[in-house]
Amino acid sequence: MSEQTTNTARAGPYRPRTDLLWWVHRRSYVLFVLRELSSLFVAWFVVYLVLLVAAVHGGSSSYERFLAWSSRPWMVALNVVALAFVVLHAVTWFTLAPKAMAVRLRGRRLPARMVAAGHFAAWAVLSAVLAWIVLDGW
Numbered sequence: 001m002s003e004q005t006t007n008t009a010r011a012g013p014y015r016p017r018t019d020l021l022w023w024v025h026r027r028s029y030v031l032f033v034l035r036e037l038s039s040l041f042v043a044w045f046v047v048y049l050v051l052l053v054a055a056v057h058g059g060s061s062s063y064e065r066f067l068a069w070s071s072r073p074w075m076v077a078l079n080v081v082a083l084a085f086v087v088l089h090a091v092t093w094f095t096l097a098p099k100a101m102a103v104r105l106r107g108r109r110l111p112a113r114m115v116a117a118g119h120f121a122a123w124a125v126l127s128a129v130l131a132w133i134v135l136d137g138w
Contacts, residue, residue, distance in 0.1 A: 041081070042086055045086060095116055098113075
């Protein structure tokens with residue numbers, strides 16, 4: 001067996017090097033990566049909510065400590081960034097929903113825009129109701 005044949009057999013298939021930031025060259029790839037990253041911030045909101053519930057359950061002093069911790073500038077900044085990512089997550093999910101579900105009305109499939117609009121309308125109504133409750137409208 002020749003040396004060239006031996007080296008070729010060990011080398012394996014050609015795999016070109018991929019740039020670490022390959023995804024920044026197309027808007028759709030950037031949105032995909034940001035949406036995947038947003039799941040970390042969704043998880044953070046769940047953890048934050050569990051911590052809030054535990055603080056409320058622990059009594060007024062525990063709740064006051066939680067409020068003091070939550071009012072630190074880095075925590076406020078983290079939650080503002082998390083809110084932006086959660087909104088991005090929701091918007092991208094609602095725009096993908098028509099591809100994931102086929103809604104039929106009278107035997108015809110509804111246009112994707114109508115399905116997405118229904119999701120956004122429900123989101124707006126629920127947000128308004130929650131804002132009304134939280135801002136002492138209840």
